[in-house]
Amino acid sequence: MTNVLIGVDLGGTSTKLAFIDENGHFLNKWEIETDKRDSGKYILLNIVNSISEKVKELKIEREQLIGIGIGVPGPVNFETGLVYQCVNLGWGETQVKEILEKETGIPVVVDNDANVAAIGEMWKGAGKGTKNMICVTLGTGIGGGVIMDGNIVHGVKGAGGEIGHIVSVMNDGFTCNCGKKGCLETVASASGISRLAIEAVRKTKRDSKLKEWYEKRNQLTAKDVFDALHEGDQLAEEIVENVTKYLGVALANIGSLLNPEKIVIGGGVSAAGNALLAPLNHYFNQYTFSTVRISTMLVLATLGNDAGVIGGAYLAKTYGDHIRKIKHNSYIKELT
Amino acid sequence: MTNVLIGVDLGGTSTKLAFIDENGHFLNKWEIETDKRDSGKYILLNIVNSISEKVKELKIEREQLIGIGIGVPGPVNFETGLVYQCVNLGWGETQVKEILEKETGIPVVVDNDANVAAIGEMWKGAGKGTKNMICVTLGTGIGGGVIMDGNIVHGVKGAGGEIGHIVSVMNDGFTCNCGKKGCLETVASASGISRLAIEAVRKTKRDSKLKEWYEKRNQLTAKDVFDALHEGDQLAEEIVENVTKYLGVALANIGSLLNPEKIVIGGGVSAAGNALLAPLNHYFNQYTFSTVRISTMLVLATLGNDAGVIGGAYLAKTYGDHIRKIKHNSYIKELT
Numbered sequence: 001m002t003n004v005l006i007g008v009d010l011g012g013t014s015t016k017l018a019f020i021d022e023n024g025h026f027l028n029k030w031e032i033e034t035d036k037r038d039s040g041k042y043i044l045l046n047i048v049n050s051i052s053e054k055v056k057e058l059k060i061e062r063e064q065l066i067g068i069g070i071g072v073p074g075p076v077n078f079e080t081g082l083v084y085q086c087v088n089l090g091w092g093e094t095q096v097k098e099i100l101e102k103e104t105g106i107p108v109v110v111d112n113d114a115n116v117a118a119i120g121e122m123w124k125g126a127g128k129g130t131k132n133m134i135c136v137t138l139g140t141g142i143g144g145g146v147i148m149d150g151n152i153v154h155g156v157k158g159a160g161g162e163i164g165h166i167v168s169v170m171n172d173g174f175t176c177n178c179g180k181k182g183c184l185e186t187v188a189s190a191s192g193i194s195r196l197a198i199e200a201v202r203k204t205k206r207d208s209k210l211k212e213w214y215e216k217r218n219q220l221t222a223k224d225v226f227d228a229l230h231e232g233d234q235l236a237e238e239i240v241e242n243v244t245k246y247l248g249v250a251l252a253n254i255g256s257l258l259n260p261e262k263i264v265i266g267g268g269v270s271a272a273g274n275a276l277l278a279p280l281n282h283y284f285n286q287y288t289f290s291t292v293r294i295s296t297m298l299v300l301a302t303l304g305n306d307a308g309v310i311g312g313a314y315l316a317k318t319y320g321d322h323i324r325k326i327k328h329n330s331y332i333k334e335l336t
Numbered sequence: 337m338t339n340v341l342i343g344v345d346l347g348g349t350s351t352k353l354a355f356i357d358e359n360g361h362f363l364n365k366w367e368i369e370t371d372k373r374d375s376g377k378y379i380l381l382n383i384v385n386s387i388s389e390k391v392k393e394l395k396i397e398r399e400q401l402i403g404i405g406i407g408v409p410g411p412v413n414f415e416t417g418l419v420y421q422c423v424n425l426g427w428g429e430t431q432v433k434e435i436l437e438k439e440t441g442i443p444v445v446v447d448n449d450a451n452v453a454a455i456g457e458m459w460k461g462a463g464k465g466t467k468n469m470i471c472v473t474l475g476t477g478i479g480g481g482v483i484m485d486g487n488i489v490h491g492v493k494g495a496g497g498e499i500g501h502i503v504s505v506m507n508d509g510f511t512c513n514c515g516k517k518g519c520l521e522t523v524a525s526a527s528g529i530s531r532l533a534i535e536a537v538r539k540t541k542r543d544s545k546l547k548e549w550y551e552k553r554n555q556l557t558a559k560d561v562f563d564a565l566h567e568g569d570q571l572a573e574e575i576v577e578n579v580t581k582y583l584g585v586a587l588a589n590i591g592s593l594l595n596p597e598k599i600v601i602g603g604g605v606s607a608a609g610n611a612l613l614a615p616l617n618h619y620f621n622q623y624t625f626s627t628v629r630i631s632t633m634l635v636l637a638t639l640g641n642d643a644g645v646i647g648g649a650y651l652a653k654t655y656g657d658h659i660r661k662i663k664h665n666s667y668i669k670e671l672t
Contacts, residue, residue, distance in 0.1 A: 075627065132491070132492060144593075146593060146594065148484050148485075148489055149484075149485070149487070151485070153484055153594055153595075154595075155468070155594055155595020155596065155628075155631075155632075156468060156595055156596065156597045156631045156632065157595060157627050157628070157630070157631035158595070158627065159591075159592070159595035159625050159627035159628050159631065160593070160594055160595045161593065162592045162593070162595070162625045162627075162628070163592070163593060165592045165624075165625040166589045166592050166593065167585055167588060167589060167592075167623045170506065170585060178625060178626060179626065180622070180623065180625075180626075249503055249506060250589075252503060253502045253503060253586075253589060254593060255495075256495070256498045256499070256501045256502050257480070257482060257496070257497065257498070257499060257502065257590060257593070258482065258489055258491055258496055259489075259490075259491020259492055259493060259494070259495040259496045259498070260491065260492065261492040286516070287503045287516065288501075289495050289498045289501040289514060289516075290514060290515065291411065291493050291494065291495035291498075292491075292493070292495050292498070294493070295491075295492045295493035295495070296491075296492065
């Protein structure tokens with residue numbers, strides 16, 4: 001009988017769920033809508049019901065279920081499984097661990113979604129084989145996960161890994177959603193790149209693919225920038241240089257501080273592949289400490305949208321191991 | 337019979353040594369000259385002889401000696417105790433652990449001096465009670481130690497904690513000893529502050545204490561800058577603003593990445609006390625993530641020059657505990 005780990009990746013639009021075995025192989029993978037009505041009060045119940053239906057459908061025995069690992073889009077107290085807030089879901093303080101454990105009767109581990117994606121990449125993705133790595137997720141915003149010695153660095157108040165809020169524009173930076181100015185997120189996330197592109201086409205007098213597209217659609221995405229770059233557009237090249245310079249110095253400084261084995265770049269923007277990685281490596285090498293240059297590697301994430309559910313499964317597994325060890329120890333104690 | 341831990345802080349001019357008990361109390365503390373002649377070949381032998389004399393003098397029994405913990409001014413392979421290089425000592429690759437263990441017959445732990453100072457501050461200084469902290473040493477250069485979950489983060493090639501080489505001046509920065517431009521060390525170390533001060537007095541047309549002093553002595557130290565600030569000198573205030581802005585953004589970014597409980601500021605420059613800490617806190621708060629602002633504290637180091645020997649003793653102690661545990665386990669194995 002296979003043990004089953006349940007990974008859940010709770011997002012603002014949809015929630016990804018998966019049953020995964022202890023070797024990290026998918027047994028089943030599905031997706032449900034995230035119902036945000038009434039301050040998100042149906043979200044957890046929908047997850048519980050969906051898991052329960054799938055358990056019945058697949059004829060999984062209760063004893064097979066090891067635990068649930070869930071990533072949520074907000075700050076979390078990892079010890080207690082309390083979610084402080086998820087603006088995207090309409091949640092205030094929510095006892096995610098307590099509620100899910102009560103409803104399912106199995107152990108639940110809760111962490112921030114960027115941390116869970118990082119641990120997923122460590123287990124089965126680009127970070128496989130290392131225990132010291134950073135994961136940066138370049139999506140609408142920028143998330144980050146710091147893994148040292150195989151453990152997520154949560155920080156004293158759960159703000160570990162807030163890579164998007166590293167300041168990389170010292171003067172005259174854009175204002176960030178967090179209230180500060182010049183955060184990495186304002187220039188190197190999908191929305192940051194879009195903003196830099198729009199600013200650039202408005203300023204330039206030169207001809208440019210990007211300018212044409214902007215005049216036609218009145219919008220520019222990060223993907224547009226990399227598409228234009230692919231077509232040899234000069235302005236797009238300058239924007240990508242800017243983006244990778246800001247991102248490069250931030251990652252270089254993380255390198256000088258922690259000298260991790262790998263820095264894994266994921267999220268939608270990382271789909272640009274080598275068009276992003278090549279200039280990024282250039283600036284990383286320029287700004288990081290010499291020893292780091294030859295020992296810390298920048299790599300692209302490999303799990304894509306599966307990183308969250310795989311990471312969730314890993315958390316359920318290690319937590320399950322931990323619980324079993326405690327049980328085993330008390331068993332030994334009872335014997336002696 | 338008290339167990340004795342030996343802490344050694346190997347510096348470019350002098351070497352500090354101490355016998356310390358397992359509660360962190362000094363039994364004896366002394367200093368010897370660091371003899372750098374002939375590529376530093378006498379350094380380790382002098383340390384061994386000095387320890388051996390002191391053991392005789394204090395009538396310490398061999399069984400009391402738990403181990404030696406030594407900090408060296410260069411990059412170290414912590415696992416093997418191999419020192420890659422110490423430019424200040426004239427050393428190339430040196431088997432510090434192997435040599436010292438062979439000569440003394442007791443276990444030796446070797447680490448970079450900034451890491452050892454950090455662990456000292458964690459055990460008995462400003463970081464007492466926390467297991468997640470950063471230590472920044474503002475001396476002639478800038479050293480750093482990152483402690484996560486009670487362990488020093490060494491990084492994949494020993495470059496963890498190279499805080500001095502975080503880039504905080506993106507454009508037109510000074511060239512650093514490491515070959516890069518704009519490193520924190522070029523603007524916030526004692527020599528960096530001195531350089532900023534000299535540049536400022538050369539540029540300004542205003543009257544200033546600092547300018548007077550510079551014209552008299554043809555030199556300005558970091559201490560001069562804080563002395564002038566104390567006397568209300570406007571130019572000194574501007575220099576300190578600049579220094580703490582660069583240092584503040586670097587520490588703020590470390591905060592957003594790791595959200596440690598404390599960031600401990602040590603080294604000669606930290607003697608400026610609140611004149612440094614107050615503006616530093618201002619910029620730290622301006623640039624760091626909101627949650628970090630209310631949970632990560634900037635504090636001054638409290639151990640001064642003793643941090644190195646105390647940290648060395650701690651390394652000897654934890655390593656000793658580790659060895660004893662292994663011995664104890666094999667003892668149990670023999671019994672069963």
